[in-house]
Every structure is written in structure tokens, then in C-alpha cells.
Amino acid sequence: MSKVVAVIPAFNEQATIQEVIRSVRPMVQEIIVINDGSLDATSAIARAEGVVVIDHRLNCGLGAALSTGLHVARRRGADFVVTLDADGQMFAEDIARICAPLEEGRCDLVIGSRFLEGGNAIPKRRRLYNRIGNILTWALFGIQTSDSQSGIRGFNAHAMDSIGLRCSRMEVSSEFFLEIQRRNIRWQEVPVRIQYTAYSLSKGQNFFHGVRTLARLAMRR
Template identity: 40%
Template sequence: MSPPSPAEVTIVVPCYNEGPVIREVLAELLRAWPNVIAVDDGSSDDTAARLGDTGATVVRHAVNLGQGAALQTGIDLALARGARYVVTFDGDGQHRAEDVAALVAPLAEGRADVALGSRFLGGTVGMPQSRRLVLRLATAFTRVAAGLDITDTHNGLRAFTAAAARALRITQNRMAHASEILHEIRRLRLRFVEVPVTIRYTEWSRRKGQSALDALSILFDLLVRRIMG
């Protein structure tokens, strides 16, 4: 089976106060992938101004709703435009555009409905040890809670077939959406694979990354969701 055409792939980039890096992130993507949707999630810095002439399709939330809501907005638009594959890609510069093709490949080959990027199967650059510990703990918790045997539960680099993206609805607006997506994969019995990717930890992304308190908040949200659900 031949690889998918870049025109069949739409990349959704949620961004909140990513002014210093967002133009570079989008430029890297647009060199290989013509369909990029940037969702400005009510940024209070100059993100909106910097998105203006990048070549990406820009959608703006009037207020900050959270990354989960930004992803759902972008996914809905990608599907409405006829995307065959939808890729989610963080706006802080941690992800590499060259990893997108590897994510889409197993979907195009019919081997999976969802491809999940894994830094622990791939690699990291500049990853703090404290961050590694938080991610390992979050992964252990989510593997038990979601019932999926995966190595990296909070990686924003993912790919979905159009059918999978249409079936999956993100209701957790904040960062707990990452674990919610895994719960949905299991609930919907979607076929998934993990794909090795590289995550780059820059000074900017480390400054914006989740703290231990954020991780505890995510776990609390997920526990409440399980109790209520």
C-alpha cells in the first residue's frame, strides 16, 4: 500500500500563549504538510498576531477553554474539511514534524485506527529527571485505570483515522483529556499501536510544562470521572 498523500493528513495544533515559538513550529510542519489547523485557545500574549500569516488555518477561542477543548475544535474542523487522517501536535516546540509520517503509516496500512507517539520507545532531548518520574507515575496509573498496555500516556503526538476521530469525543477540556482519549480507545475498541517519537525539551517547553501539582490535578480529575462515570 502506498503512503498517504500529505493532502490527506490534517494536523491540529492547540496553542495557548505560545507566541515565542509558534511560528517556528508551524513553519516546520508546513514544509511537509499543507493542511495545518492552529487553534488559539484564548491566548493572552501575542500568539494571535503571530499566527496571522503563517499559512495555517487559524481558529480562535474567545476565552481559554483548555487543551482538550482546543483539540476537539480542531478535530471537528479537520473532519468537516474531509481529512482522512488527523494528527494532534503540541504547539510548544517539543514535537518533530518528521515523526508525523511514521505515525500515519500504520493507519494507512490498515494496521490500526489510532497511533500513539511514545518518547519511551523513541527518545528525548533535554528531559529533566523530575519530569521523567512524573510521567512514569502517570503512565503506571493510567495503564491500570484505562486498561491499556502502553508506555507513554501523556504524549500529545497522536494520529487517528477519520472514523476513529469522529467516534472519539473529548469532554475533558483541561489536561486530563490525554487520559480520557485512552479510556475512549478502550471503550470504543479501537485498534492502536505505539510509534517511537522524539520529544525535545527546550527551555521554553520546560517552563510551560506540567508541574507535579498539575499531575496531581489530572489524577484527581480522572478519579472523579471514574467515580461519576
């Protein structure tokens, strides 16, 4: 049986981490929480839940946390990894949808897209940022995607071994597409659901993140 591991990067997520772990647990064989320099009780809460917790001493950003998470998952024998945010806006049930194309060998990397199916109440500003991100992803990497800023992805062993992340912050979401292009990784999108809360919206990206992301990606390109 294949080993599916969930990697959850978390920075100051004491309000949601326990609920996220409990909802994800039935869907995977192992959960790895990357506590990215949190100043609150995120690490202690995750440990109390009995999952693998890797503590970054400093807050290095989403990209660095994902990089560490993929590395650890591989070392622990993961066949498939699903990465998802710790702010509770993703649905754990979507992990099965993410894993299906990987387990069937149809692709190496799966992006969960919030925009493939209707029904997700996504704030207008988020839609706009994502659309700009999609256009930039196409312009910089020649890849058309409906959700360049997705917070849930799946990887098989080939993708995990091939991808070499360099961006340590939020721009990692777009960097995955650069790696897809460079490493000839087979990829596809699957529809996922999302629930925005006041909490998750306060943790997300803003306009200045976008400008910084663009500058960093242009340099990385």
C-alpha cells in the same frame, strides 16, 4: 491522495508558533491552529502564516482545543489528523512515522512515544510524572502504554468520529486511553523524538497538574 491535517493547540505561544508551523507545513496538506484564548500575538502570527486559525475566546485548556481541532479537521475533510504541541519540542519529521500505520490501515489511533527508543534527553522529573501517569492509565483503563502524556498523536476518520472528549484540560492525554478502551479503538505506539528547552519545560505539567488530573479522571471513570 489522503488529506493529512495537523492540529496545533496553542496558548500564548508567540515565541514558537511560527517556527512550528513552518516546520510542519511540508509534512501535511493543511494546518489548523486552535488559538486557545491566548493573550499574546499567537493568533496574528499564525494567520500571517496563512494557516486555518480558530480562536477560542477563553482559555479552555488543551482538551477543549484538541476537541475543537478534531471537529474542524473532520469538517474540512481530513482523512488523517496529527495533533502536536505548539511549544516546539516535537520534531515535524515524526509526523510521517505517526501517519504510516494509519495510512496502512494497521490502526485507528497512533500515540507518539518518547520512551520507545533511547536518545531522548528527558528530565528525570518528567520521566517520573509519566511513569506515574502510565501506572494510573493501566489502573484506571487497563491499558499499558509507555507514554501516557504524549504530545503527539495521529487519528484516522474512524477514531475522530468515535472519540468524544469531555476533559477540557491537561487530563485529556489520559482520557484518550479511556476512549480507546470504551470505543474499542485499534491503537499503537510509534517512537518519536523530543527536544526539551527551558521554554517548553516552563509550559509543561507539574505535580499539582498530576493530582488534579487524577481527581478528574477518577470522576470521569
